[in-house]
Amino acid sequence: MKVYQWVARLQDLLFPAHCRLCGSPAATAFRLCPACEQELPWLAAGCVQCARAVATQTRCGRCQKRPPPFDCTTALFHYRPPVDHLLKRLKFGNELAIAPLLAGMLAGSLSLRSEPLPGLLVAVPLHRTRLRERGFNQAALLATRLGERLAIPVAQRLCTRRRATHPQSLLSPTARRLNLRNAFDVHGTPPATHVAVVDDVMTTGHTAGELARVLKQAGVQRVEVWVIARAAH
Secondary structure (H helix, E strand, C coil): CCHHHHHHHHHHHHCCCECCCCCCECCCCCCCCHHHHHCCCECCCECCCCCCECCCCCCCHHHHHCCCCCCEEEEEEECCCCHHHHHHHHHHHCCCCHHHHHHHHHHHHHCCCCCCCCCEEEECCCCHHHHHHHCCCHHHHHHHHHHHHHCCCEECCCEEECCCCCCHHHCCHHHHHHHHCCCEEECCCCCCCEEEEEEEEECCCHHHHHHHHHHHHCCCCEEEEEEEEECCC
């Protein structure tokens, strides 16, 4: 048995895994108990392009009228309790162990699909001032775990945020679009033509759309968006 496997076994013995929601025993540190997992707000059907909840998996009216720059979106959950609380604990409570938990669930879902996986993952970047304040980028944590589970390389320095934008949640839809205009840079030629942009939550899709736009300008042909949760906007 390899050294890291012995370490993992010892950690399981000394620190038994508990569900992140109810505290009951869980199979591993990166799982919820079966009862809590079953009660999560799974997104059963959504627009194939933006993941907005719709009755069937087709393109919603908004995407038909004004298609976003990305080609499709995969979201596991509605942005509702308790998933919203888990993501806030990750993002603002420094509970970094939540990232592998949620990324593992998303990776499990993606591994079942029949379509080819992208050749590269790109985390939505934070501006350096925001990264310095928070100490980590939750999208990068998720992308790293997804890359490990799905054997896809993660582009760590391909994309940067050019300026410190205002928090999208505080702005109107029109202001959100203006807030993100020319917010991202792509450095060099992307090493893959099929890319997935990774983030924790999609709200309006403007952030992912702007990043997808500049990636396609740089030569990417297909851009997917992978998020843990989709908000009802």
